Amino acid sequence: MARSIWTTGAGYSAIWDGAFHEGNLFHITEAIVGGVGCTALFGLIAVAVFMFITTGMKMSHSEHLEKEMFETEYGVTGMVKEKSRAYENTFSLGIAGGVVLCILSVVPIIIAGAADAPDYIAAICVAGLLVLIALGVNIIIRVSMIKSSYDALLQEGEFSKKEKKVKGTLDALSGAYWSLATAIYLGWSFWTMRWDITWILWPVAGVLFAAVSGIVRAVMRVDE
Structure with missing residues (x-):
């Protein structure tokens, strides 16, 4: 079991291994790389689980808005429609920006490949790719969730x-x-x-x- 966990951590830290260990930028042994990777892996899992639980509990009180039909108070629909129209430009820019980031994420790897860069440079470019994709997906999800909240209140689209x-x-x-x-x-x-x-x-x-x-x-x- 311990060996399996250590192997998993070493696998997830392959990018850092390529950037630092194989590149000899620092005097880091494979054992340290595996330990750091394993620690980072479980740390990120813990943070993700914490976020899922807390967010789910906060949003549980409004789940009925997505599943049940309801009538809003006087003036609420008009106010929400106004805010939804004002948010359309931000929503469009957010979706476009997120998609552009995902597309541009491969550029560093293409440049590294064309320049025949060392392995550790290529590994850093892979890390950059994942960061850009994460940022792009984060933007898309955030603007989509806000737009969905307006649609849920107005009972439009999928709601x-x-x-x-x-x-x-x-x-x-x-x-x-x-x-x-x-x-x-x-x-x-x-x-x-x-x-x-x-x-x-x-x-x-x-x-x-x-x-x-x-x-x-x-x-x-x-x-x-």
């Missing part, structure tokens, strides 16, 4: 009353569908003992569920 009805039906269907798929998988697997073949049920079930969801959406729209 419209029609979509909420469809989602309610699909949620009920999803629970029954995947429970049935699990029962079929287990029954088939234990009956034949061919676990090396029965796994094929899951990709088939996934594609079939997408088709069923599309049919349900189409039927509900026709009924309306």
Whole structure:
């Protein structure tokens, strides 16, 4: 177990290993690189879990806005529409900027490859690529969440009353569908003992569920 964890940490620290250890920029041994990588890995996981839990608890009180139909107080809809229109420019710039950062993230690696740079320079460029992608995705998610909050209050887009009805039906269907798929998988697997073949049920079930969801959406729209 300890060896497995150490190997995982060393794997996640491969970029730093290439930049510092192989490049001989500092006198850092492979053991230190593995330890630092393992510590950074679990530290980042801990921070991410903390953020997921605290954010989820803060937003839990407003989940009904995304699932249930409601009526706003007088003047609220107009105020939210005004703020939503004012935010459209920021939203567009945020999406465009995030996408541009993701596209430009490969430029340092291309330059390093064209210049035939040393391995440690290429490793640093890979680190830069990940940083630029992280920044771009962060911007996209942030502006999208704010835009979604306006849509939820206005009950527009994916939060419209029609979509909420469809989602309610699909949620009920999803629970029954995947429970049935699990029962079929287990029954088939234990009956034949061919676990090396029965796994094929899951990709088939996934594609079939997408088709069923599309049919349900189409039927509900026709009924309306």
